[in-house]
Amino acid sequence: MRTVKQVSDLTGISVRMLHYYDEIGLLKPSEVTDAGYRLYDDEALMTLQQILFYKELDIPLKAVKEIMYSPHYDKIQALENQKKLLILKCNRLNDLVKLIDKTLKGETAMSFKEFDMSEYFNALEDLKKEHKDKIIKAYGSMDKYNEFIERCRSKEVEIARMAIKQYGSIKKYVKAIKRNYNSNVFILAEQYEEFKKDCLEDKHPELKELYKALVADLGKDPSSKEIQRIAQEIKNTAQRDYEIFKIDTGNEYWYSMVQIYLLLPDWIKAVDEKYGTGAAIFIGKALKTNLGDKQPKIKVLYEKLTSDLNKNPYSEEMQKIVAEIANETHRQHETLKIDEGENYLGYMAELYLSDSAWAKEADNRYGNGASKFIGEALKFYSEGVK
Known part of the structure; x- marks a missing residue:
């Protein structure tokens, strides 16, 4: 058994904070002496270790308590999930160090105000409280959602660029995320x-x-x-x-x-x-x-667009098909009550032109060179309707 002072010295957590953990029911002492001294055994220290892992991941204490005292809580599985999240966080920090090095060398120039993602990550955290049931159904568990957040942190600049490209600003993107949680999806x-x-x-x-x-x-x-x-x-x-x-x-x-x-x-x-x-x-x-031949209209339109990759993606014929794709996509989003942003097709064009996974999928489905063809057709259309 260790006293609260000994636990504080061992872990670096202040006595005051350990008292607070006790007050909110997050970490109760293993025993309280007649004199009122709190004592902690090895199991309590293991629980504290788990708490500190979650704290390192910036998960609010209230959420930590809900996770750890859930009847379905599995310590071993929790450690595995925490390991994944910490690796993601470590990778993110390494990427930030590399970005700073590039910036110091003058290789990268960006407006940090424009790419400030704090509002976005605050929104992701807020969604835990506002749409807990939806998140668990969509991701499988809150741990999986936390893992998703860490993956987003590791791709912070990419997401910022996407948000600005598709929605015009990160602020508009955050509003869209919140609205889309109330969509029909x-x-x-x-x-x-x-x-x-x-x-x-x-x-x-x-x-x-x-x-x-x-x-x-x-x-x-x-x-x-x-x-x-x-x-x-x-x-x-x-x-x-x-x-x-x-x-x-x-x-x-x-x-x-x-x-x-x-x-x-x-x-x-x-x-x-x-x-x-x-x-x-x-x-x-x-x-x-x-x-039979009953297929989703959007699928039929993309097959029509890529039926002859030797054609000019900027031609009136191809652009007419892209206009149909734009209208059908907008109709689907309206039905689902999804905020698609002001430049959805422009963002999609960028994926087809620069994302290797999208390029591979499109080329496998429609033929070699299809991704470039689709990307150029969508980009030309989106720039013309701005």
């Missing part, structure tokens, strides 16, 4: 997850029997009349009983649902565990065949 995400859960857990009796019939023989042809009849019934039932598939853009969400059977590893694994190896791909092929 989270409602639709919950409805989407509800449908997926019902399918996996057999909570919809009719769908349960339909899926069971669909995968009764995985050796059958997914495009056969018998299988397609079941696939059509599954689609009709989903569109009848689930709000997400009833709305104007319901067909597009159904298209996305079909794709996850073919592309999403976690979903494929879960479905295969339920129905047998190969079941997810079989279901995906059956539902995709049932869709």
Whole structure:
């Protein structure tokens, strides 16, 4: 057992702060003597160590208490998460040191006022209180969200440039983030997850029997009349009983649902565990065949834009397609009540032209050189409508 003074000397935390931790219920002493002295055992010191890790990550004490005293709190998992966050913070600080070195050498010139991200990170912290449930549903846990914040800190300058490019200023970007947390995105995400859960857990009796019939023989042809009849019934039932598939853009969400059977590893694994190896791909092929040529309008437009990469991306023909893309994108954002910013297409153009991940994805999907073609077409259009 150690006294509060000994713990203070060992950890560098003031006696006054240890008393405060006791008052707010964050770290209670292991024992209090008859004389009123606080004593701490090794387990209490381990708890204090965890608190200090969270403190180093600038997580408010109230949030630390909620995390540590949650019935689902796992010390080992918490240490793993804290390690990831501290590595991210370390990398961020190293990047800042490199940036300072470049600035001292005259290699970098920027307005620090323009790139001040403090309001942005304050907003991310505030969202923990205002939208706790939404954050946990979206990220899986508050630890995952904290990890996201640290990743954002490590890309501070990149995010600032994106915010200014797309929204005009960081201040407008922060306002948009707050507004977008009240958009329809989270409602639709919950409805989407509800449908997926019902399918996996057999909570919809009719769908349960339909899926069971669909995968009764995985050796059958997914495009056969018998299988397609079941696939059509599954689609009709989903569109009848689930709000997400009833709305104007319901067909597009159904298209996305079909794709996850073919592309999403976690979903494929879960479905295969339920129905047998190969079941997810079989279901995906059956539902995709049932869709026919019904695809989301935005997907059709991008395929149309990239159908001939030898054409001039600045031509009237191509710019007309880009205008349709802009209108469809705006319509989708309005439906979801998303603040897209004043230069969304300009930002997208920059991603296609300078982000290697976006370039690789576009080239794989539409052909070599597609990313540059799309980027130039979007950039030309966005500059023309300013």
